[in-house]
Amino acid sequence: MLLHNTLKLPIAPDLLVPLLEDLERIAPCLPGASIQERVDERTYKGRVTVKVGPVTVKYDGVMTVLEVDRAARRLVMRGEGRDPQGAGTASATITMTVIEDGAGGSLGRIESEVAITGRVAQFGRGLMQDVADRLLSQFATCLERTLAQESSTEAPEHNLPPQPAPQESSVGALSLLLGVLWRRIRRLLGG
Numbered sequence: 001m002l003l004h005n006t007l008k009l010p011i012a013p014d015l016l017v018p019l020l021e022d023l024e025r026i027a028p029c030l031p032g033a034s035i036q037e038r039v040d041e042r043t044y045k046g047r048v049t050v051k052v053g054p055v056t057v058k059y060d061g062v063m064t065v066l067e068v069d070r071a072a073r074r075l076v077m078r079g080e081g082r083d084p085q086g087a088g089t090a091s092a093t094i095t096m097t098v099i100e101d102g103a104g105g106s107l108g109r110i111e112s113e114v115a116i117t118g119r120v121a122q123f124g125r126g127l128m129q130d131v132a133d134r135l136l137s138q139f140a141t142c143l144e145r146t147l148a149q150e151s152s153t154e155a156p157e158h159n160l161p162p163q164p165a166p167q168e169s170s171v172g173a174l175s176l177l178l179g180v181l182w183r184r185i186r187r188l189l190g191g
Contacts, residue, residue, distance in 0.1 A: 001114050001125045001128065002111065002113055002114075003114055003129050004110070004111055004112075004129075005110040005112070006136075007106075007136055007140050008105065009105055009106050009108075009143060009147075010104070010147075011105060011106055011147060012106065013073050013099065013106045016098055017068070017070055017098055020096065020098075020108075021042075021065050021068050021075055023044050023065070024044070026143065028142070028146075029139050029143045029146060031138050031139065032050055032135075033047070033048050034046055039062070042064055042066075043063070043064045043065075044063050044064075046060075046063060047060050047081075050120070057083060057119060058083060058084060058085075059082060059083055059088075059090050060081060060083075061081025061082060063078070064077065064078050066093075073097060073098040073099065074095070074096070074097050075094075075095070075096045075098075076093065076094070077093070077094045077096075078093050079091065079092050079094070083118060087118045087119060088116065088119055088120060088121065089115075089117045089118065090114070090116045091114070091115045092113065092115070093112070093113045094110060095111045095112075096110045097109050112132070116128075
């Protein structure tokens with residue numbers, strides 16, 4: 001399935017692209033994600049944990065930065081994961097192009113080709129798109145807050161705090177799904 005998202009941040013595109021390619025630096029802001037090992041300069045092993053009501057799905061896998069074109073402000077990443085209990089797999093090729101938003105900040109256009117098997121595959125594309133939008137919004141809010149805290153103490157290099165020791169984190173997917181359903185109901189009612 002193909003998902004489209006946007007990411008808006010108050011940081012210049014030429015500063016944002018190098019930040020986004022360093023997954024260790026941004027991992028603390030990725031909901032439900034943790035990095036356990038850096039394999040090489042562009043490959044990371046980690047875990048993503050998603051809770052949907054009483055069901056928890058974990059994917060252990062690898063994320064690789066395939067392409068970085070700083071002149072074109074374009075990143076391509078590939079993630080592949082498998083549930084350690086054998087309950088499913090997930091993979092995605094993510095392409096992000098960053099442009100200036102007109103106010104000195106950045107607008108990232110993200111296209112993700114996603115393939116999922118197992119329990120999570122029962123959700124339709126529309127619901128998956130809404131959940132992806134919400135997760136990306138949480139990521140942007142966390143990253144913006146972190147950058148604002150740093151700007152008062154550091155140079156504009158935007159060094160994010162080092163990643164804490166790997167720990168279990170999860171996405172509050174139930175609250176995400178309820179929020180998505182509420183938005184859909186409001187749209188149907190014309191509000």
